Amino acid sequence: MISVDTAIKIVTDKTEPLQSRAVPFENTMGLCLAQDVQSDIDMPPFDRSAMDGYAIIAEDTAHAPVELTVIESIAAGYMPTKKVSHGQASKIMTGAAVPEGANAVVKFEETEDIQTDNRVKILRSIDKGSNISKKGEDIQIGQTVLYKGMVIRPQEIGILASVGKSYVEVFPTPTIGIISTGSELVDVESKPSVAQIRNSNGYSLAAQARRLKADVEILGIVKDTKEEISGMLQKGLKKDILILSGGVSMGEYDLVGEVMKDLHTQIYFEKVALRPGKPVIFGRKDKTLIFALPGNPVASFVTFELFIYTAIRKMMGFSNPQRITIQATLETDIFVKRKRREYRPALFCARDNTWKVSPVEWHGSADLLATTRANCLLIVREDAQKLAAGQLVDVILLD
Amino acid sequence: MISVDTAIKIVTDKTEPLQSRAVPFENTMGLCLAQDVQSDIDMPPFDRSAMDGYAIIAEDTAHAPVELTVIESIAAGYMPTKKVSHGQASKIMTGAAVPEGANAVVKFEETEDIQTDNRVKILRSIDKGSNISKKGEDIQIGQTVLYKGMVIRPQEIGILASVGKSYVEVFPTPTIGIISTGSELVDVESKPSVAQIRNSNGYSLAAQARRLKADVEILGIVKDTKEEISGMLQKGLKKDILILSGGVSMGEYDLVGEVMKDLHTQIYFEKVALRPGKPVIFGRKDKTLIFALPGNPVASFVTFELFIYTAIRKMMGFSNPQRITIQATLETDIFVKRKRREYRPALFCARDNTWKVSPVEWHGSADLLATTRANCLLIVREDAQKLAAGQLVDVILLD
Incomplete structure (x- = not known):
């Protein structure tokens, strides 16, 4: 049984970015x-006015207030046609090209219109270069x-x-097929009989993959027979990634692993020291990566976020494809059960300027409802003896 | 001129959730x-085995190891047909219903098959209730x-x-129309002549809105004439939200505000004490909310995240529609320029177990490239005199 870190490394190593x-x-x-x-192009493509105002020669304003003659009005989208000389100004709009001769723009708020023709009073002196964005200041041609x-x-x-x-x-997004296995499964529209449950994993897995922009097809439900599983699995081999839910633990009807081997799938791992989600199979058949996940809904959810998340993002060209962990202060003691790494549904929030986390009430890997009260997974490492309130722990944010 | 907080409150108050x-x-x-x-339904719908193993009577294992007679094999999806009595066991798969009479499940790993017919050796004693998830433990009918x-x-x-x-x-997602105004604008496929630039805001605004799942239509570019702006604006009134980019500052060709008033748009605000993004108009015409944003790309970007983000999420039924702020430790001194609230492109990261933020190099509201190096907006409050390295500041995360 390999560690979670080793399993994630195997997924990363065995997955290639898709053809761009x-x-x-x-x-x-x-x-x-x-x-x-x-x-x-250059951005700005020319010396550009950053304000609505008047393009002038800064030196003319040394003894402001001063009156200047307005020779032109320059709108964005049009080039100036006149050179500004001493004693002159051109009215100019934000985004327009500063005319030859001018070396500053005075904004309207610092000017006063004069009733006589084509004159403006500049109220304050202004520095050379003011309110002009230089050509190529943000982006240069060829950059x-x-x-x-x-x-x-x-x-x-x-x-x-x-x-x-x-x-x-x-890099494009992968195509993904999802197969739900289990003779006890019925679809959402059906009312389950006493021994049945509805297929929920197919839809939650599809939503997890679509959140990453993957192109998902739900292939449907198959019963626990080798024939049905094998037939549907082979139909799914046109996808980049094929996900099977259920049928991977030790029971007599857990046939997914057997079918994968019968089809000569190359198996990279079959069990991970993880709770929930120990029985998880990862392999490759032809060009398709195959993940077979446990049927319990929280195990399905967690194993997606650890392994399939990593594979999808690696295919999409992300340099750090796996889920990142961040640290938070634990708010309650946690009793550690086993020597497998655990991922527990938990609630993460900011309080008193620090990040806090506390596990939500949770009955185990079948209890998906607990995850609706959670916004992160709290990680209990393999070597943890006990986790005490106040200590720093790692979490994976989910939202 | 109103404050950013007042403006966000007005947007929240004037926006209603869409019809569900x-x-x-x-x-x-x-x-x-x-x-x-x-x-x-109840979840589990029956007392359910959490393991692959044998359903037994716990008291029978008090003096384990003990041999029991196997009377049945129960797969998930099928109901047990036989009651378990003392001395008996039923083989059971994960997810299957625990048979009448049994009160615990021993997992395979703690049993040993016996070569004689239909017998199993239970290796260890087990507590009542072990490995059984009780009917309705996670979800009850009607809950x-x-x-x-x-x-x-x-x-x-x-x-x-x-x-x-x-x-x-x-609550559905709003429909959104986007109009880019400006005689200097050409479309992406065109090579701008010397006085022109390409329309980028139309596309970045569309991407911002699509990130929130809104249904966006880019209505196109209009020149700086009242006729063109008015015609396109009226075409956009079938949308829930209409966004106009450009044409809202003090220049002679900034006609958007005038056109809105000519069309008897109810104006809620026209200027916000904000940098970048002071000239931003928010109003309503018939059932359409109209936002007219400044044409500078970073001002366009920031005003979307503050105001349109809030409106979209309010329409979508979010109880806290506006962008949340979180705190981080500033890594460099910041010189505060003006008494308007500032939003600066910045980089947020975890280092030494705390969240740090530092502004990226930025030439001002035309410099969109700076925002590609940023993952947050750093907030400089109206009343700030100076921000010193080491102090806590508020940021808005963007990714």
Whole structure:
């Protein structure tokens, strides 16, 4: 039985980023860049006014107030046509190009219109360069503005638009198939008979994968027979990742592992020292990564976040694909049960300027309702003897 | 000029949650419940085995090891048909119903098969109730499992599936139209001439809104004429929220505010004591909320996160719709420029078990590239004189 850390390392090592492709830039939110991006323009493209006001020669205002002659009005989108000489000013709008000759912009609030034709009074003296953004100050032609591996957020979308990168090379999201195994399962619309339960894992796993932008197909429910499992599994081999839920523990009807071996799946691990979620199988058949997860809903949830999360993000080109842990102060004592690493549903919050965490009431790996009161998983390490209130613990944030 | 806090309060007060509707439960990720949800089943639906093993009478193991007669094998999905009496055991799989008479399950690892017919050796004594999850232990019929206002995450999807809630009442996402104003703007595919720039705000605003799951339509670019702005604005009035970018400062061509008033838009505010983003207009025309944002990209970005974020989430039924702030320790001194509240692009990280923040290099409200190096906005409050390294400051996390 391998440790959680070893299992995550195996998943990382056995997963490759998907082949990158060029995508319209608007559709790249949350994806990783597979190329560096250079600018084809200077930003600003010219010496630009940062204010609505008057472009003037700063030296003319040395003995302000002073009156100047207005020779032109420059809107954004139009180039100035006149050079500003001593004694002159051009009215200018935010974003417009500063005219030749001028070396500062006085904002409207520091001027006064004069009733006579085309004159303005500048009320205060102003420094050279004031309210002018210099050409190329933010971005220069040819400059690399975004780098391979960066994750696209709204601000990166804005930069891609600014530099005219209408198609950009990114790592795509994987396709995922989900199979729920178990003769006791019925679909959500059905009323379970006395020995049945509804298929919930198929849908919660799909939601977990869709949260990462993966392209998910729920393939359905199969009964606990080798024929049904094998048939559906082979249908799922066109996906990048195939997830099976249930059928992986020691029972007579836990046939998933057997079917995987019958199909000559290369198995990388079968058991992880983890609670909940010990019986979890990871392998590869042809180009498809296969994860077989335990059927208990919290075990299914946790093993997704540890292993499949890592695989999806590695395929999507993330350099640190696994869930990050952060530290928080434990608010109650925790009795440690076993020598497997434990992940417990817990509540994380800020209080008195520090981050606190406390486990929520939880009946075990079947009790999914407990996780609806949680926003993190509290990690009890393999070597922990006891966790005492006040000590720092690691948590994985879920929301 | 009103404060940021007042402006956010006005947005919250003037925005109503959208009319709730019933949606297939799989499509509710990230939405708020508009109803309480009750369970139609007990979970577990029967006294259920938590292990693969043998259902027995605990008292029979008092002097273990002991041999018992195996009378049945019970798979998940099938009900037991035989009552367990003293001296007997039924083989049972995880998730199956515990047979009448039995009061504990011994896991396989603590038993030994015997070569003679239908006998098993129990190696250790076991307590009554061991490895049995009691009927209704996690969820009881009629119990309220999810509450109005809760946000749907994968675990809530799993609960909805478990209790058979195939359609559920949620608050929908708003429809949003985005108009970019400015005679200097060209689209992404075009190469700007010397006085032009590309329309980036339209796309970054769309990405900001789509990140919140809103249904966005980019309506396009209009030139700085009242006719064009007015025509496009009226086309946008079928949306829940209409966003205009640019045309709201003091320049001669900043016509958006005028057009809004010409159309008898009810204006709630026009200027906020904020940097970047002072000229921001918020109003309502018929049923559409209208936000007119400054054209500088960082001002556009920040005003979205403060005001439109709040409006979208209020429409979506969030009880705390606005961006939350958290505290971090400042790593460098900050010189405070003005008496408006400032939001600066900054980098937030954990170091030495505390949260640190430092501003990134930033040339001002046109410098969107700086925000690609940032993961938060650092807040400089109106009353701040100076911010010194080591003090606690508020930040808004962006990712």
